[in-house]
Structures are given as structure tokens and as C-alpha cells.
Amino acid sequence: VILLLEKLDTNRTIETKEYNAAMKRLQRELAALQLKVKELEIPILIVFEGWSAAGKGTAISRLVYSLDPRDFNVYTMGKVAPSCSNRPFLCAYAANAPSKGRMAIYDKSWHRISLPEGQKAWKLKPAEKKGFYHDVNAFEKQLADDGTLIIKFFLHISKDEQKRRFDELEKNEATKWRIVERDKIQNKNYGKYTKYFDRMLTQTNECPWHIVAADDSKFAALMIYETLIAEINAAITSTTSPDKQIEMARPTETTQNSILKNVDLDKTISNEEYNKKLQFLQSKLSNLCYKMYAKRTSVVIVYEGWDAAGKGGNIKRLTQELDPRGYEVVPISAPTDEELRHQYLWRFWNKLPKDGHLTIFDRSWYGRVLVERVEGFATESEWRRAYQEINDMELHLANHGVVIFKFWVHIDKSEQLARFESRKVNEWKQHKLTDDDWRNRDKWGDYEAAVNEMINKTNTAHAPWVIIESNNKKYARIKTLEIVTEQLERMLS
Amino acid sequence: VILLLEKLDTNRTIETKEYNAAMKRLQRELAALQLKVKELEIPILIVFEGWSAAGKGTAISRLVYSLDPRDFNVYTMGKVAPSCSNRPFLCAYAANAPSKGRMAIYDKSWHRISLPEGQKAWKLKPAEKKGFYHDVNAFEKQLADDGTLIIKFFLHISKDEQKRRFDELEKNEATKWRIVERDKIQNKNYGKYTKYFDRMLTQTNECPWHIVAADDSKFAALMIYETLIAEINAAITSTTSPDKQIEMARPTETTQNSILKNVDLDKTISNEEYNKKLQFLQSKLSNLCYKMYAKRTSVVIVYEGWDAAGKGGNIKRLTQELDPRGYEVVPISAPTDEELRHQYLWRFWNKLPKDGHLTIFDRSWYGRVLVERVEGFATESEWRRAYQEINDMELHLANHGVVIFKFWVHIDKSEQLARFESRKVNEWKQHKLTDDDWRNRDKWGDYEAAVNEMINKTNTAHAPWVIIESNNKKYARIKTLEIVTEQLERMLS
Numbered sequence: 001v002i003l004l005l006e007k008l009d010t011n012r013t014i015e016t017k018e019y020n021a022a023m024k025r026l027q028r029e030l031a032a033l034q035l036k037v038k039e040l041e042i043p044i045l046i047v048f049e050g051w052s053a054a055g056k057g058t059a060i061s062r063l064v065y066s067l068d069p070r071d072f073n074v075y076t077m078g079k080v081a082p083s084c085s086n087r088p089f090l091c092a093y094a095a096n097a098p099s100k101g102r103m104a105i106y107d108k109s110w111h112r113i114s115l116p117e118g119q120k121a122w123k124l125k126p127a128e129k130k131g132f133y134h135d136v137n138a139f140e141k142q143l144a145d146d147g148t149l150i151i152k153f154f155l156h157i158s159k160d161e162q163k164r165r166f167d168e169l170e171k172n173e174a175t176k177w178r179i180v181e182r183d184k185i186q187n188k189n190y191g192k193y194t195k196y197f198d199r200m201l202t203q204t205n206e207c208p209w210h211i212v213a214a215d216d217s218k219f220a221a222l223m224i225y226e227t228l229i230a231e232i233n234a235a236i237t238s239t240t241s242p243d244k245q246i247e248m249a250r251p252t253e254t255t256q257n258s259i260l261k262n263v264d265l266d267k268t269i270s271n272e273e274y275n276k277k278l279q280f281l282q283s284k285l286s287n288l289c290y291k292m293y294a295k296r297t298s299v300v301i302v303y304e305g306w307d308a309a310g311k312g313g314n315i316k317r318l319t320q321e322l323d324p325r326g327y328e329v330v331p332i333s334a335p336t337d338e339e340l341r342h343q344y345l346w347r348f349w350n351k352l353p354k355d356g357h358l359t360i361f362d363r364s365w366y367g368r369v370l371v372e373r374v375e376g377f378a379t380e381s382e383w384r385r386a387y388q389e390i391n392d393m394e395l396h397l398a399n400h401g402v403v404i405f406k407f408w409v410h411i412d413k414s415e416q417l418a419r420f421e422s423r424k425v426n427e428w429k430q431h432k433l434t435d436d437d438w439r440n441r442d443k444w445g446d447y448e449a450a451v452n453e454m455i456n457k458t459n460t461a462h463a464p465w466v467i468i469e470s471n472n473k474k475y476a477r478i479k480t481l482e483i484v485t486e487q488l489e490r491m492l493s
Numbered sequence: 494v495i496l497l498l499e500k501l502d503t504n505r506t507i508e509t510k511e512y513n514a515a516m517k518r519l520q521r522e523l524a525a526l527q528l529k530v531k532e533l534e535i536p537i538l539i540v541f542e543g544w545s546a547a548g549k550g551t552a553i554s555r556l557v558y559s560l561d562p563r564d565f566n567v568y569t570m571g572k573v574a575p576s577c578s579n580r581p582f583l584c585a586y587a588a589n590a591p592s593k594g595r596m597a598i599y600d601k602s603w604h605r606i607s608l609p610e611g612q613k614a615w616k617l618k619p620a621e622k623k624g625f626y627h628d629v630n631a632f633e634k635q636l637a638d639d640g641t642l643i644i645k646f647f648l649h650i651s652k653d654e655q656k657r658r659f660d661e662l663e664k665n666e667a668t669k670w671r672i673v674e675r676d677k678i679q680n681k682n683y684g685k686y687t688k689y690f691d692r693m694l695t696q697t698n699e700c701p702w703h704i705v706a707a708d709d710s711k712f713a714a715l716m717i718y719e720t721l722i723a724e725i726n727a728a729i730t731s732t733t734s735p736d737k738q739i740e741m742a743r744p745t746e747t748t749q750n751s752i753l754k755n756v757d758l759d760k761t762i763s764n765e766e767y768n769k770k771l772q773f774l775q776s777k778l779s780n781l782c783y784k785m786y787a788k789r790t791s792v793v794i795v796y797e798g799w800d801a802a803g804k805g806g807n808i809k810r811l812t813q814e815l816d817p818r819g820y821e822v823v824p825i826s827a828p829t830d831e832e833l834r835h836q837y838l839w840r841f842w843n844k845l846p847k848d849g850h851l852t853i854f855d856r857s858w859y860g861r862v863l864v865e866r867v868e869g870f871a872t873e874s875e876w877r878r879a880y881q882e883i884n885d886m887e888l889h890l891a892n893h894g895v896v897i898f899k900f901w902v903h904i905d906k907s908e909q910l911a912r913f914e915s916r917k918v919n920e921w922k923q924h925k926l927t928d929d930d931w932r933n934r935d936k937w938g939d940y941e942a943a944v945n946e947m948i949n950k951t952n953t954a955h956a957p958w959v960i961i962e963s964n965n966k967k968y969a970r971i972k973t974l975e976i977v978t979e980q981l982e983r984m985l986s
Binding site: 032035039057060061064065068069070071073074076105107174290312315316319320323324325327328329331336337338360362428431 | 525528532550553554557558561562563564566567569598600667783805808809812813816817818821822824829830831853855921924
């Protein structure tokens, strides 16, 4: 689809009398639909984009007029707080995504980062610029696939109308401040900006835009209401239609490549070598972290692995000599009820490291394709979709310059049993052994298949998996430290 | 208690051999205690304050060495993000308070806002300066009363030692950047700063400070470990001692002053007057909100009231003409599981308006002394304590210049019944009527007593209650709008 703004008529009008009658009906209709949306727990994300002075504020005011103010949030996303702008750019927007049954209205959006001033303000890195449209489309697709209704409006006005509005705002002492240099540049270079917007709209149209002729604000308001009502009705139909409930029954692929089976778990290390290397590598990593901070490079380390594989001890050795102000360990357990009301990646967006920091995830978003898959907490189509979603998210981080490590901490079944038994009798370690551990153990085969498929499908160039042989914990710790320090040294030099 | 730093010896030392032996024992002890703390779900908040270059970073590194990195967070609170600094100053700190069983370590804290540079950086208002120590002590008391173990360390070094460390840091190219002008000023004016710190420590000593002689970092580390272990042991004892479990049985006060009984609910308004006033007041409030924004004044409006009293419709009329980018409505329902793991005011700190914004709470922190009291979700000592806690929090907001409105939307019991019945038969309103509503109705008398006591005890000069007679909803809406517009007009002129 190629959208060409210049071919669209901005000047469509409506009689006041006709407008009043239609608006009354539409407002009532929307208010009724809002109740339905709440009942069906559909999250709705509405984006308002457009020319400066195209009337985004007015359009939002008109739209919320008939809504219950307890059910929506308006986010002004033109400027983004510095605390957000030193992370990958989608973080700030993802954090405000609506939860089930709520409506989030974005006054300006991630799309405008594609404009020249947006790229400048966000200081996009080359890889981020290159990946921009892919990342945006992937992000919107994820939310839509999760059931979020996304409705995107672009308010379109002509060059003359924009000029007229600027003049009017400038005449008035009270509104004068609202016109800044950037706005005037837009009007002066209307033709060039038409091209910028055309590109923005065309490239991000997988989740389609609604272009609203906005020279007449009343006409625009009606069109927005009608579009919204039609979209919500369609979403309600698809949510409640019986087809939706039937999960496609697809046979689980048998992964030929049995990655875990080929792992050599007999690797060991002598105590002497361990102590020597540990000290050397810990101190090296500590220095690398200061360098990371100075270079504003951030690092994400994901730990996944069998119960009792030694993740905790491994993380402890990795962090022991680091400045505690520079890293954070995020333990991931069952999602909270608020987290369950959002797409499953929502809870991770906010926990990503700021530039220059290190974040270690003790279990992670891979829960979607491991425990949630095996235990049936996610439907088959949900976890199958997740491989691509996760790859997209990690690519987005990598484009921002985040260095990503993913470790599968591996032991075999008999080693696990030995460790469980020793936990049973060791007073200090009893708290570590739960009924869940034994239940998970019974499903060893299912988990093994899930791990193999996970590694196969998410082992990307920008975020590769490394298997840490951990039958010997000391060997595992040294290997992890070696990989992190070597890779960081390469990246930071 | 008057703390006088100059009388304290900063120069206490320990032999390396002795240190190593003691440290090994203490680290093991602390690691064991951490498991216990997690099991007992005790939240621990540790504050590190002190002179520049006193070794706060080193002390924190040593401290966390033996801890499981999944169970603590370190917050560097020297600089605060702009998104936090345009709210009352405690917001930023309260947001990071530890949840049950977790440990939050603050590298620098709210206390240093009392220093000259802190007051400047935070742009404290006169009332905030005046109320500073009271607010800090009240905040710490609230957390402590809720079961948080707060441990505050002040690292104390001599003038000469500080000078020596600055020189050493400056000599090294890699650490030179860490010394800024502010640090040097501190050393030059060591005597003056001793007085600043003395005042800070003395005035905030209700939750007591531990002053650590830190010329010798090893001696300091030992003292920190020993203090921490002693404090945690004491907290464990008091948590598990049977005395703790016995709730003091105190008779509920019978409030003489039956505030609600004296409300005249027969007030009405004609449709004509309603329509005229509504339009006038809504447009007036809309203009006042722009003025609020320009003056960076923020407003909090709390709605409490009986089920079916008309809160929703009232809020809708109040917000209908406002720019949706300037206000937010926060509906408060049962706390999420994450919220339940914190002190009950935690979830509100983050939702307070930024300077220049309006936030409307549809139900609020008063749930503590209403539904939680009546339904027994809070113990008697918890809800009795809450009156003072709430007054303290509201005072903190008022000191920052936040304008606070608190409305009790009132109807009588027969009016409520009529509204319930009409909801039952009205298809559009059926969703509004739940079993809870009927159950609450059965407890009308209990709620009435709770409301009377609440209004009596939290009707302060800085945040007064207003009863909105709402048997006639239109009358109620106009009254609310009138009060808000009149008061705001006064405050903003």
C-alpha cells in the first residue's frame, strides 16, 4: 500500500445541524460499546498523529467526551522523559500499553521518531534507524496478536489551513507560546513533510492508518467516531465469534536436532584452577563494567536452566565483584495479576537496563515457550507465535546497542536427582526444594523438547544461546564468566 | 538526642588478620539471616549516608557480597530523575520502598535534601523546608509501623582523611572525574558541614542513625555487618514473638459528633438552573486548568461516597470540558498482589499528579479506614494508625503546593435502595449493581460510624472534607464544580 497524502482531499465539511444530530447518536453508541469492551476485556490503543495544529488535542477532547473517565488514559508522547530515552525507544511506549478492558489514547506516537527531528531528538543509532519500521510493525503486530485493538488516526490538513491556524494562534496572547520554530518549518516545507509523512504512513501501515480530512474539525470528529465504532464492533464480533475459541490443532513438530542430547556434561575443573580463574575473571569483569558505564553500553544476561542446575550460585559468582550500583538481578516468577492483564512481554520492557547498566534475568521471557508451554498456561498458537516475538524484541535491543547473553544452564536428570536428595537432608538448602520441583522433574521429556525447540528458533546472530555444562558447578561458573568477559572485551575495545 | 560528629572518633582500625576471620563468620551469618528474612517476609530498607568519599560505594559492595543478588536492589539516589523531582519529594523514595522479604539499599537518601545543595537542587518551597523533618520522620515511622526494618548508616571520616582520598582520586586519570567542585567545597568547609550533618542526624533520629567511623574501611565494614545482624535478629525476634500476634482489644470510640446525620439531603436544583450553571462552571474550570498548568500548580481530588451515590456521573461532569492531556482519573479497587506486598500508601505515591496536573481518585487511600476497617482487611491498630499517616501524607502534598479536595458524596439509605432497584431493571445499568453492593448495604451502620470518624480525624486545614449532598445528583454536580472552581480561582489569583 502506498499512501499519498497529496492526493487526499483535506477539505471536507459537514453542516452544524447534521453534525449535532449525528454526534449525539454516535456518542451514545460509543458509550454503550465502552461497557461491552470492558466486559469482554478488550484492550484498546488509539494513536493520534498528524500535522502540527491539525487538531489532535481537540479530537481527543471530543472523543473522550462520551467516555467514562475512569476507563481511559491519555498519554502525551511528543516529548519523552530522559529516563525513558536512554533505553531502546519502544520501552517508553510499551510501558503504557493498555491492560485488558482499558483504553490508552496516545497524543503523538512512536511513528514520529521516523521524522528528521524525531531521529535527532532520540539520537537513534544507525542500526536503530535501519530497523525502525520493522521494529514498529513487529511491536504493533505483537499487541494486535495478543488481542489489543489498535486504531491509528492521522489528521491531515492542507498547507493553507495550517498557515491560517498558526496565524490565529499567534494573534492570541494566550496561545502564542504553542507555536514553536519547528511548527513553522513544517509549514514552510509542507511539500517535503508530505513526503516524510507519506513514508511514515506507508511503512507502518501493516496495522492500517485511518487518514482523517481535518480542515473541518467537526467532519474530522465524526469520521473518528465512526471509524472507532466500526473497529470496536468488528473486534467485539471477532472476540465473541465461536470460531475464535477453536484452537488450531497442529501436531507438535518433532525437532530433529536434539541439541541437549549432544552436550558433554563431563567437563570439570580443578579447585586450584577454579580459584585462580575465578578471582582473575571477576576482577576483569568488574573493570569491564566500569568501561561499559563510561561507554554507555548496556548488557542483558538471561539465565534459563533446569531446577537445581546452579543458576543462583552462578549469578552470585558473576556479580560478586561488581559495583552494586551498576547492575541489577531480576528474579522472574509467576506473573502478578496486573501483569496477567497485559501482553506477556509487558513486564520485561520496564526492567531493561538503562544505557551503561547490566541487568541479569534469573529466568525470563523464555518462560513463555518453556513453563507456559509445558504447563498449558499459554495456548499453542500463543507460544508458537512467541519465538518470532522474542526474536523481534531482542533485535530491537541489539539495534540500540544492548549486548545480549543467553545461558541455558544444563545438568542431566540423574545429577538433578542427586541435588534434590542432598537438598532434602541439608537444613540450609531445604527451602530451595519445593513440590513444584518434583512435578517439573516428572515432565523432563516435555521440557527437553521445549528447550530444544527454543534454542533452535531463537538462536539468532544478535542474541545467541550458549549452553553452560553445569554437572560441575565450578566449571559452569568459569565458563559463564569467560564468555561474558571475552565478549564484552571485544565489544568495548 | 543530639548527635555531635566532632566528638566522634573517625579513626578506629582493625588488624587484617582479625578482620578476615571476623568477616568470614559475619558473612555466613548474614547469608543465613537473609533466608530467614525472606521466609518471614520482612522488608528491609538500608540507607547509606555520609561525607563525600567516605566509602559508601565500597561499603555497599562489601555488604552485598554475601547476599543472594536476587533478593536485593541498590538504588543510587544522589541525583533524582526530573520526572520525580516535579512531585512532592518523598514520591521518588517511597516508590522504591522494599516489598515483603526484599532488601532495598539506598546509596544516598532523602535526608541530604536538608543540606544547602539539596534544598537548591530540589527547589524546595518554603512550606516544604519548614515541614521537612516532620515529613521525613513521619515517612520513616509509617514504614517502620508497617513492619519495615529501617537501618540507617552515616559514614563518618575526618577532614584530613577526606582530603587524602580526594587527592588520591585526583591523581588517577581513571577516577579523577569522580571529584566535583561540590566535594571540594565540603572539605574546605568541613566545620560548617559538620554542623549541617549534625542537624540532619539529630532531626531525623526518631528512627535512629548508626554512625560508622570510616577512616578505616575494614573497621567500617565490620561495624556495618555487626549492626545489620543485630538489627535483623531483633526484628526476627519481635516478628516471631507471640506478644506481637495479640491485637490490643480496644473498644471502638463512639463518635459523639454524628456528622452524616446532620446533612440536609433535600437540596435540589431546577433543570434550567442546572443546565445554565453546568455549562458556565465547566468552561470556567477548563480555563482554570490551563492556568494551573501555566503556574505548575497541581490538584488532587478525592471522591469517596456510598455505592450508587453518583460518584461516576459527578466525575464525568467535572472532567467533561477539560483538556484530557491535563488530568487523569484513577479508579481504585482492591489492591493487586504486588500492592499487598507493600505498605498500603505505596500504590498512591506513584499516582500523584506531576506539577501542573490534576488527578482525580475515584475512591482512595481512605479505603484503609472505610472498607478495610469494616470488612476487617486491616487490623484495628492498622486502621487507627492510618488517620495520622494519611494526615501526614496529605500535609506533605500540601507543603509542595498541591491543592487537595476531598468529597464525601452522600445519599441516604432509602435513596440508595431506590437506585439499586432502578439499576436492577435498567438494562444499561445492570452491570453497575453487584452482590457486593447489597452486602455493603447491610453494613450501613458500620460504614456510617467509619465515615463519621474518618471525617472527624482527617478534616484538616490543608485538606478539608466537603460533604456533597447527592440525593439530587444534579445539585451534587453543581456543588462540586462550584467548590472546585471557587477554591482554585482563589489559589491561582
